[in-house]
Amino acid sequence: VVPTVPPGTMEVTAHRGFGKVFPENTVTAARRAAEHADRVEVDVRRCGSGELVASHFERVRFTTDGKGRIGELSADELASLSVQGSGEGIPLVADVADAVPADTGVMFDLKGPALADDTIAVAESIDNRVVVSSFYSDALWEARAAADDLALSYHFDVRLERNATTARLLDCEYVSPHWTVALCTDVVERAQEAGRKVEPWPVTSTAVARLLDRKGVDGIVATTPRIGRREVDGLGYAEALTEALPAVERLRALTP
Structure with a gap:
């Protein structure tokens, strides 16, 4: 069981x-990230030989020294x-999940x-707390049909x-x-009024984390272990707002 997060923290x-x-979506990344996070996210795709592999991108050139598509290459x-020059390949999802300690969640x-x-x-083969996520509603409908309590x-x-x-x-x-x-x-x-927890993504700085903390979110999906609770608490609100404001203004310009 993953320890509960203290009240007022994300x-x-x-x-x-x-x-x-860390080299993204690798076994090493999962192990190292678990030292700093409550949950480790693993991207899921199916490779050409049928197994589930951990990769955000369909084209391998974005993260490795190779060429081709995940769906065309074997496990x-x-x-x-070599993912991001690490010498570590694109792994099976099962191997990444196994690398996460049981007291850390897996997404x-x-x-x-x-x-x-x-x-x-x-998910059923590990003891971790599990969340299944997606941008694709069809994928989540399939997950819900397979497991009512997921x-x-x-x-x-x-x-x-x-x-x-x-x-x-x-x-x-x-919701994210x-x-x-x-x-x-x-x-x-x-979302919170409807009984759902809110975990925005991708949080890339302590400034953004500080603003989201003030907003009252339940969690964050962060890109670096430097975005931790101590750093968030130590950053002033005015400083955080100044750093994050340009991105906020860009969104406002794009939103009807």
């Missing part, structure tokens, strides 16, 4: 295993690549449909009313808007 999920610092071929982020059943099989997290875009309805129908425990949406709209308040 849970921290390691985005791609803190992929800004052995993917394992032979499986489905990168498309037809992944839920096999992901749930992996904790789901729906990644929001800017279609907030539509997203909120989908989250309600899916009975999601969590972009951090700028969380700061610029009433999505946090409305």
Whole structure:
């Protein structure tokens, strides 16, 4: 059982295993991220030989020294690549999940449909607290059909009313808007009033974390272990606002 987070603090999920610092979605990243986070996120895709592998991108050139698509390459071929120069290949999702200590949660982020059943099989093989997340509602519907009691997290875009309805129908425990949406709209308040926890993404600085803490979110999906509770508490609100304001203004300009 993962220890509960003290009142007034935010849970921290390691985005791609803190992929800004560690080789993202690797076994090493999962182990290292678990030292700093309440939960480790693992991206889920299906490779050409049928196994579930951990990769955010479909094209391997974005994170490795290889070429091709995840869906065209075998698990052995993917394992032979080097993620971000680490010498470590793209691993099986099961191996990444096994690397996370039992007292740290795991978030499986489905990168498309037809992944839920096999992901749930992996989840059932570990003792960690599990959340299944996705931008794709079809993927979450498949997960919900497979497991009534599974904790789901729906990644929001800017279609907030539509997203909120989908989250309600899916009975999601969590919703995950972009951090700028969380700061610029009433999505946090409305989701919490509906009984859902709000965990914005991808939080890249302590300034943004500080603003979200003040907003009252339940957790954050962070890109680096440097975004921890001590750093968030030590940053002044005015300083945080000054650092984050340009991104907030860009979102306001794009939002109808």
